[in-house]
Amino acid sequence: MGFDKIKRSEDYSAWYNNLVKDADMAEHSAVKGCMVIKPYGYSIWERMQQKLDKMFKDTGHVNAYFPLLIPKSFLSKEADHVEGFAKECAVVTHYRLKNDENGKGVVVDPEAKLEEELIIRPTSETVIWNTYRDWIQSYRDLPLLINQWANVMRWEMRTRLFLRTSEFLWQEGHTAHASREEAEEEAKRMLEVYADFAENFLGVPVIRGVKTANERFAGAVDTYCIEGLMQDGKALQMGTSHFLGQNFAKAFDVKFQSKEGKLDYVWATSWGVSTRLIGALIMAHSDDEGLVLPPNVAPIQVVFVPIYKTDEERVKIVSYLNSLRESLDKYEIRCKVDDRDTFKPGYKFSEWEHKGVPLRVAVGPRDMENHTAELARRDIKQKETVSQDNLVEKIKSLLPEIQQSLFNIAKEYRDSHIHKAETWEEFEKALDENPGFISAHWDGTTETELKIKELTKATIRCIPLNNPQEEGKCILTGKPSKERVLFARAY
């Protein structure tokens, strides 16, 4: 473990890659752009899944599963959608291999060519709306509130573990409604679910906003988003929720009979978050010692490390730690007693630090004599010797405190990295010298948005919800503007 070799402040990108490796989270696979999510990284994803799944079910959604493969022609049915997704996708053209006649292993059997090519889903609107056509006849069949947990694939040229990979894991909600209002409400409700999850579970403060036309999901009328700010001042889109209007209903001819007996196209939403959130989690809290995990999402919340010289000491201390663990089990606090005899305490301390375990409890022979234990908080790196009396209570109260503290620190950082820029000079200066969100006026045209991106690599992350209306002038063109938008360089 050579973790401490790369400092966050020196090379953020190398620090990130090294952390993902050293914390045993994920690695690149033999297939370009696809990752292997290792057990420790996957256990974080499982915790996210459990929580999100509960939040979806609590808001009335059910899960289902739709096919991995989509007929090529489906992609063309929604005009914007095909532009957005047909470009970089994995195409299945054959369904059989055969032994090479020259003995060179297996080759594609030319006889087994598909009549129509199939695409590995980059997202499932098309195949799902093609299915919904048979499921929806009347207003009585609505709303349809369905979510899917799945893998998807978008062929990416430049990949980074968790943040941008060709294959990734995600959930995609696809809902169908009898009215525009209800669908818009659903899209906003799920945005709020995501924001709640990001802030209260991952401890990452987010800005709730709506995308500009240029940044919208291909096929959406409105794309709502949550945007987080990473420690290097770059923004990260952490989740999106789309109001799709009647676009997919029209593309796939999905109509319903209303209460009044009128035929109309169905209204739709879709919304998703992915394993990208693991990247956000890492980049929002971690430090030069490795991963820092908020207790809510940590697979192990408390690790117990016995310190001993003799076997007798070992047995006594480990037995005490196991009894502590059992007491905490009752409160569903996830603990591990690291009683491995093949590693020294220093190695264990370092390993669990790398892996971001929020709280470490070390107990040695002197602690046993003095009836004490050493508590170490991963987040603020403070140690404290405490009495063994009320240790369970102490741990119980520390975990939510750590959770809140991580959110507060991230929020303070985020809030102090939203700058107003009134002129182009201020805008460029802020981007280079003090990166973060820049709140600035913009003339509302895609042309200007693209020009700014070309000049600075900054994009409009969103127009915040409940944005105050304020007269001003576009930082690039000087044309009139009615509100500020948030720019940033982004992942």
Added chain:
Amino acid sequence: MGFDKIKRSEDYSAWYNNLVKDADMAEHSAVKGCMVIKPYGYSIWERMQQKLDKMFKDTGHVNAYFPLLIPKSFLSKEADHVEGFAKECAVVTHYRLKNDENGKGVVVDPEAKLEEELIIRPTSETVIWNTYRDWIQSYRDLPLLINQWANVMRWEMRTRLFLRTSEFLWQEGHTAHASREEAEEEAKRMLEVYADFAENFLGVPVIRGVKTANERFAGAVDTYCIEGLMQDGKALQMGTSHFLGQNFAKAFDVKFQSKEGKLDYVWATSWGVSTRLIGALIMAHSDDEGLVLPPNVAPIQVVFVPIYKTDEERVKIVSYLNSLRESLDKYEIRCKVDDRDTFKPGYKFSEWEHKGVPLRVAVGPRDMENHTAELARRDIKQKETVSQDNLVEKIKSLLPEIQQSLFNIAKEYRDSHIHKAETWEEFEKALDENPGFISAHWDGTTETELKIKELTKATIRCIPLNNPQEEGKCILTGKPSKERVLFARAY
């Protein structure tokens, strides 16, 4: 809902298809051979997943995720494996579409051809063992006990919902060990986990056995299996657990240093069950009225149906049923109060019957007067009027009783459908007149096994574990045999 049109005894296959449709479990998708798992079917899969996942974790396993796509050359590395899996698989050859120059939608971009074709995983031994090479150096890295929940694809020509589909959902465990004994023990341990799950969770009795060489997993040294018997006398392989020897370690050059400092190849197992188990569940218990679900796996264990004429009655009865549901919530009994005002009680009864809800509780105005309720058991179709006193206790005790009863009935059926055949005539007669497992002597050669399959479509399902040794003569060739094996026609 035209469920009662097709009788199980008349056309088992049509009955099954109709049931899957009427219980809202799954349907065929636009892509040949791939299914859509509908919310009700998926909720059954979710319950299976939860239980299995807990069983895997309780036996020391962790989850991870490996890539969907496998380089074609990987398949060729293990000689038997390629024979078994390269034949029918989905092949990705390109990574981009483009707009057709003649305006005919999108076409495959010939410029975006992959250097090496990629296969959608039919199973993941190859990609996982290619990864394990970097994870395993020493005996300290062993055992590696990893499971993956994933979708896989095997191009099937003749498909049937849940039982055989081109894409299906499954879990695949892949473990690595320092010794042959430990790996063999793991393979058997996981077979026992599967058998426990099948019998005690799904209520389906299974025979634990080992496959003949001819029926072995491609690349395995031994394939252990659990075999169930469906109501039409056909067998269904419900799960397999493979002892892979050092085959994949050799194919992917995965060595470890032993405690004694010796370099050796790693020993392996793999084991899996899939959405096929939903098919098994249906075919083991259901009847002419539709699905019958054992309470352990039922998404809804108890449905409450209010019967009323006036609004006043409705309010009073629904409020009583809600209070009952709350009482049962405390015991984690999954209940639903069907208070839909748009359907009559008869319709609701029929719908929940189709969907296999184990227990129905109906309460009308007279019941409220008499302080009674009508309990209806789905499994044995018996109704009983009971007092509202102790209703919660009654329901609590009935659910495990139903679970046990379903298992007992299935076991009785299974046990009475294992026949011994001493001669070829008896063998053929049993297969045609009283299908089930046939226990018979076989000379141990693949040649005879294939000949019997050709003549009768019956295959050797397994050699039961702890099979009594018994001298005899092969039913086909008359050659000497040391033990009986189980034949059956199978799904």
